[in-house]
Every structure is written in structure tokens, then in C-alpha cells.
Amino acid sequence: MPVTRPSLAPTHGGDRRPAARLRIDSAQRAVVSWLASVFRVRQTLRVDDVRYKERTRTPLRRSLGRHGEGEKIYDVRFPGPDAPAPMAIHATRHRVFADLAPCSRAESIGVLRPLIRPGWRVFEVGCATGGGSALLSELVGPSGGVVSVGTDRESIRYARRRYRRANLGFELGGIETLDGETDGAFDAVIAHRAPEPGTGGEDADLKELWRVVAPGGLLACRSTQSGDTSAPVETTEMRVRTTCRDAEIDHARSPDREITWVLARRPSDRSDPD
Numbered sequence: 052m053p054v055t056r057p058s059l060a061p062t063h064g065g066d067r068r069p070a071a072r073l074r075i076d077s078a079q080r081a082v083v084s085w086l087a088s089v090f091r092v093r094q095t096l097r098v099d100d101v102r103y104k105e106r107t108r109t110p111l112r113r114s115l116g117r118h119g120e121g122e123k124i125y126d127v128r129f130p131g132p133d134a135p136a137p138m139a140i141h142a143t144r145h146r147v148f149a150d151l152a153p154c155s156r157a158e159s160i161g162v163l164r165p166l167i168r169p170g171w172r173v174f175e176v177g178c179a180t181g182g183g184s185a186l187l188s189e190l191v192g193p194s195g196g197v198v199s200v201g202t203d204r205e206s207i208r209y210a211r212r213r214y215r216r217a218n219l220g221f222e223l224g225g226i227e228t229l230d231g232e233t234d235g236a237f238d239a240v241i242a243h244r245a246p247e248p249g250t251g252g253e254d255a256d257l258k259e260l261w262r263v264v265a266p267g268g269l270l271a272c273r274s275t276q277s278g279d280t281s282a283p284v285e286t287t288e289m290r291v292r293t294t295c296r297d298a299e300i301d302h303a304r305s306p307d308r309e310i311t312w313v314l315a316r317r318p319s320d321r322s323d324p325d
Contacts, residue, residue, distance in 0.1 A: 096151070103127055146206060181199065237263050240271070242260060
């Protein structure tokens with residue numbers, strides 16, 4: 052039973068669907084999902100002409116719930132005459148696909164929206180399935196570029212197929228992928244989770260992230276006060292202050308304060324005009 056789900060990602064112009072239309076579409080999806088669960092029908096969802104076909108009839112929320120299997124598998128077909136090969140994806144509690152469920156990466160990047168400038172070159176570490184990366188590519192525009200890295204092979208494989216854009220690239224790996232990059236190579240470096248204390252190389256990792264921030268550029272390390280396992284704000288800020296000694300430190304927070312970024316801006320090399 053085909054279901055069309057609208058994309059909530061902003062267009063290059065920043066337009067969004069009217070709130071009333073979104074409420075109607077959401078209600079329609081809820082009804083269709085309920086009917087499918089009652090009659091045990093496998094659904095095919097379509098988002099931006101990407102088709103997701105369920106392999107099982109159990110709804111995603113139930114599959115990932117406390118008493119569920121812990122994953123739900125979809126067969127994905129991508130649009131276009133030169134479309135990438137179809138693939139199977141495994142949605143889990145920790146592998147979230149923005150087309151299927153609310154994406155924390157996209158929500159987190161949304162908090163940084165006022166800080167990202169068109170034309171910037173951005174390095175993102177911990178990109179997951181690419182929902183936040185796609186938003187970053189919108190913010191920097193066609194004159195900018197985003198390099199996003201993650202350590203989950205399936206997530207990177209999916210992101211490369213789902214978000215095919217000239218200004219967006221995905222690589223498998225972590226901070227070590229910066230080897231060979233020149234100092235100050237990026238206008239912004241975004242770490243969805245700052246290197247954690249006790250991992251043995253967290254200080255060196257944070258220094259490496261700071262090394263590639265350009266003069267006048269920004270390092271953003273995700274932290275939080277509650278809600279996930281990221282380091283507390285105070286811990287993240289202390290480590291950023293220690294590593295980025297010449298930086299101006301600030302914060303960016305979501306309205307509910309559930310999401311907090313610790314920001315370090317590198318001073319510009321240019322002298323202020325008289």
C-alpha cells in the first residue's frame with residue numbers, strides 16, 4: 052500500500068510545507084499505518100521518489116520498542132536512470148533513517164543553522180545515516196562543500212546513495228581521516244560527540260579537530276545536559292577551553308536546552324581596520 056511521506060528538509064530557498072498541510076499528511080500516514088498493522092499489510096513508503104519496502108508487517112515503532120525485535124529491515128530503491136543499486140537497510144534504535152523516523156542529527160544541525168555560512172567548507176564527524184549532513188549541504192550551498200565521516204559501514208553506504216549531491220561527500224572512518232589535511236582546511240568542524248575522556252587519545256583527537264579549523268572558523272562539539280550519553284556541558288567546555296586556548300568560547304542551544312553545542316571560534320589572522 053504506497054504511502055507518500057513529505058520531506059521535512061528545507062529547500063535551498065529555506066521554504067517549508069505549511070504547518071496545516073504537514074498535520075494532514077501526518078494524520079493520513081498514521082491512519083494508513085494503523086490500517087496496515089490491523090490487516091497485516093506490508094507497506095511501501097516513498098520519500099522524494101526513494102521507495103522503502105518493508106520486509107515485515109510489524110510497524111517500525113513496535114519493532115524498535117521495548118518488546119520488539121530491535122530492528123526493522125527495508126529494501127530501498129533509489130530514483131533516476133543512473134540510480135545506485137537497491138540495498139537493504141536495518142533500522143535500529145541507534146541507526147535512524149531520517150526518511151523513516153525523526154533524526155537527531157538533523158535536529159542537532161538545525162541548532163547550528165544561524166552559524167553556518169554559504170560557501171563554507173565543513174568537516175562533520177559522526178554523521179550517522181546522513182540526515183544532518185544533507186541539511187549542512189543545504190546551508191553551505193553550491194559554492195561550499197561538506198565532508199562527512201562515520202564509522203558504521205551500512206550508514207555510510209546508505210548515505211552515499213540517498214544524498215547524492217555535488218557538494219556533499221561521505222567517508223568511512225573517524226578523526227583519522229584528517230591525516231594529510233592541511234592546517235586550517237575547514238571553515239567549520241562539527242563533532243556530534245566530542246572525543247570522550249578515558250579513550251586514551253581524546254586530547255590528541257580534539258587537537259586534531261582544532262588544527263584543521265581555519266582562521267575565523269568554528270569548532271562545534273555536541274554536548275548535552277540530559278537525554279543521551281554525551282559528556283556533560285561543563286566537561287566538554289573545560290576540555291575545549293584547555294585545547295583551544297586562543298579561542299572565543301560560546302554555546303548554541305535548542306529552545307528546550309536538550310541539545311547544547313560548545314563552540315570554539317579561532318581568531319582571524321586579519322587585523323581589525325583602524
